[in-house]
Amino acid sequence: MDSDIGALTVIFTEFYYWVTIPLMFLIHVGFCMYEVGASRHKNMMHTLMKNTMLIPLVTVTFFFFGWWIYFAFPNGPFIFEGKGLVEATANAVPWSELMGAHLGGPPATESTTADDNVFWARINGVFWAAFLLFSWTAASIVSGAVIERIRSAAFWLIAVLVGSCTWVIDAAWGWHWDGWMVKLLGYHDAYASGVIHAIAGGAALGVLVHLGPRIGKFRKDGTPRNIAPHNPWLVTIGLFLIYTGFWGFYVACNVPIIAEADIGATGVGFTATTIYLTPTTLSAIVFNFLLSLSGGMIAGYMVSRGDAFWTYSCGLAGIITASAGNDVYHPMQAMLIGAAGAVIAYKMHFWVERTFKIDDAVGAVAVHGYAGFAGLVICGFMLWGHPSSPFEGYAAINPLGQLIGAVIMFFVLGFIPAWVLAGMLKSLGMLRIPHQIELVGLDVADYHGRDAEELEVIEAEIQEARDRGLLPKPAGGSD
């Protein structure tokens, strides 16, 4: 803030990330509407609250430890050159003075240095919040898959695991300019095919293995029944809102402005970059976002023979598949990769459902997990040899590095931790609701007494009308 250009850069960056936050909020609104619409009438309030309450729980835990994990774990720990935790996390520990209202002046406590304060004071909160909205998305992806039979208590613990722990570890490893996966593997995932979507899809699958299908999902011969959404229009609006929120998601994945000299370029200008500090532009990602969405929708319409639910979902799968390389793909490449991802997601969903009797209520494992995994692998071939970082000493993008990265995202940090936690909760009888409750519906208690209360209010209104002379008193003179 010691020069006009410096001040403008800081304030522009602060405002830029702030704008992404309400946009990404729409993703969560969309997920809630989608899940409520997809659930049956008897479960809709429980479904709504299950997803809604992950907002405060992931938020407070991301404040407590999620943000710190991102800055502390880029080395593995101990994977990269034997280095352990990064200690320069003064902006991210929950007792830091930078985790609050701060104008950037000298430290008032021992939690920071003067340099920390100058750099982070105006950026820390908006950057934290942008990451937090990614956290909500990761946890919310799991939410849709498990509707209508999971206990809220179990889901919220799983949401904290995915939203404030595992996805943040993968971000430190592979979505950080200094992450060990970028350095050693050449891992590239500009708009989070893996670091959000594959990990969340893998986590959802890990939970579903223990949770089991909804009662009635499979016939005695093992073939699946379709459990139709109670409100397809709500599902539609929800998916449109997720599309809308994705604009904020993409933009939040970029660094909006940085001097060329700061990333080792030889010019004197400024550029936008990915989170790896590799140059890109907002125009590039706008082209590719829309074309990958289009490719996914067209392929989804074809492969599902015009099914509305899958056409919308395949639009998401298209974006998610192309996202790893959407910083540099040509728009036609993004479209065709999106189309391929949509077909993979659709086919895999039904194959896994038939073969393993996995009841993924909204296709979340397919749309986010399989499409994200495929997107990483495809990116390895499409961008083979492209630099993963602007700095020297980093591996270039390559197919093997991307495949290993996809396995780390989907299985190592996605499936396994969620499978372990869900297994522990199951062994404690805390994972699934009782069968009686599942049969009568999770909202059964919400409706208890409602008829009596409604009748009482109507009686009170009639009495009020009589008292005001709007209705005659009943014959006999008594009320």
Place this chain on the structure above:
Amino acid sequence: MSTTEITSWAVDLSTVGPIYPFVGTEMLWFVLGLVFWIGFHIWQIRFEKQTYDDDMAHMKRPVLFVRALKQNRLD
């Protein structure tokens, strides 16, 4: 007297650091926040179990269970 570090805004703002009240007590607030969060989970696990237990107790009579199946409510 001020609960914050600020007693006047007629200063060079580049010399101003944290502006929230009770600077220096951040660890205490963090611990209180942790207790609040963990307390919620403990309370909610019990609350949810009690709710299901109550509902199932209400449906012990077959006629009430059948009614709940048909109407998705306990009345």
